[in-house]
Structures are given as structure tokens and as C-alpha cells.
Amino acid sequence: MHLTTHTDPGLTQAGSSSAAVRALEISIASDKALVAEVRRSVRATLASWGASEIADDMAVVASELASNALRHAGGEATLRLQLAEGRALLEVNDGSAQWPVPRRVGAEAEEGRGLLLVQALAAEWGWRPRERGGKTVWASLPAPAGCEA
Template sequence: MRLTTHIDPGLTQAGSASATVRALEISIAADRALVAEVRHSVRAALESWGVGAIADDMAVVASELASNALKHAGGEATVRLRLAEGQALLEVDDSSLRRPVSRRVGAEVEEGRGLFLVQALAADWGWRYRQGGGKTVWASLPAPAECAA
């Protein structure tokens, strides 16, 4: 299967007996058409977890990071979304060692603004190399206070 989704709504966060972690993991093949499925899955998960207020912004962030991973790494990518302790964290793993770089593009260029969107929408974002190769690009958004993750 080219797109797999796994939701664990009742994981317990390490070191905490009471904090619940909700998680979604999506593995996508090197097909940029699957980015729409990632966007839809992230939005649906956040809405089902009671944090629909951030669903649209996080869906855009997921779309941009997944699209960048598939475009620049040229292989499969894994998208992980976690909701815990009032924070939504999205991580995208790919096989590339190239660090993500925001670049300036002219008004006539149709792409190249993904990281600017991520910077504008996310409370924080960054990247790190993964042990064994590749990198993880991540972004976080605070969940609404009324959410009981």
C-alpha cells in the first residue's frame, strides 16, 4: 500500500501515568500526489482529537513539509503527528542529508515558498539529522487550552 495510516488515540507519554498522547503516522511512497492524502489525514486526526482550531494550519504545514521531503529527497517519507500536553508536533522523515533552506522567490515563480508558510504558521520549527541517515523536519503548534490531550 502506498499510503498507510495508524492512529493510536490512547498512548501514554513516557514518564507520565496521566498524560495521553495521540499519534498518527503516515508512510508515503515517492508520489507527490499523496501529499493531498497527508493533508486530509492530518486535518481529520486533529479534528477527531478535538483540536479543529489548528487543523487547517497544521494541514498546510504537513502538506509543505511532506511535499518538500518527496521533492528533494526523491524517495519515501514518513509523517508523524503527535498531540500531547497542549502541543501538536508534526515530524517528516526523509532520506536526504540536505538541510531545509528558505529561499527568496519572485512573484512569478509558482513554488519555493513552503518553508515561509511553515515559518508563518508554526509556533516553532526546525530540523535534525537522524541516526542511520536522513533527516527529520519538524514543526509545532500549541493546541487550544480547552483541549484535554
């Protein structure tokens, strides 16, 4: 298992010299057992940033997007969590060009609801292709009142 976490508490928003950004970056090896650690790291990081109010929802979103990246893209994925300008933004990069599509599953299905959970919990979500191949799937939540980067 390999999980690398890097936190940058004092970054500035691109194009701005004054807007502070808090960021957590996690490299996830192709081991689905690491998804639980991703969930814990996202929850703990948001709590340490004063955003406990959204920590549980964002942890579920992170878990689902990381699971999808490892399941469908194979290989490694990178998760980046940022708190800036009144919102928490979570991005998961993977090597697959296949875009995410929420699917309908039967009541008895044991999997296949991840993107439906993301849709239900996130204020916004989407995806974009990466210049060097692969894609970024992202989701955002409003930061709690009084929570600043």
C-alpha cells in the same frame, strides 16, 4: 499510490507514565499525488481530537513538509502527528541529510515558498539529523484550550 495511516489514541509520553499522547503516523510512498491525502488526513485527525481550531494550519504545514521530503529527498517519507502536553507536533522523516533552507523567490515563481509558509503558520519549527541517516523536519502549534490528548 501508497499511503498507510496508523493511529495510536492512548500512547504515553516518553519518560512519563501519565501524560497521554495521541498520534497519527503516515507512510508516504514517493508519489506527490499523496500530499493531498496527507493534508486531508491531518485535518480530519485533528478535528477528531477536538483540535479543529488548528487543523487547517497544520494541514498546510504537513502538506509543505511532505512535499519537500518527496521532492528533495526522493523515496519515501514518514509523517507523525502527535497531540500531547498542550501542543500539536508534526514530524516528517526522510532519507536526505540535506537540511531545509527557506529561500527567497521572485513574485512570479510558482514554487519555493513552502518553508516560508511553515515559518508563518507554525509556532516553532526546525530540523535534526537522524541517527541512521536522513533528517526529521518538525513544526508545532499550540493545542486549542481544553483540547487534551
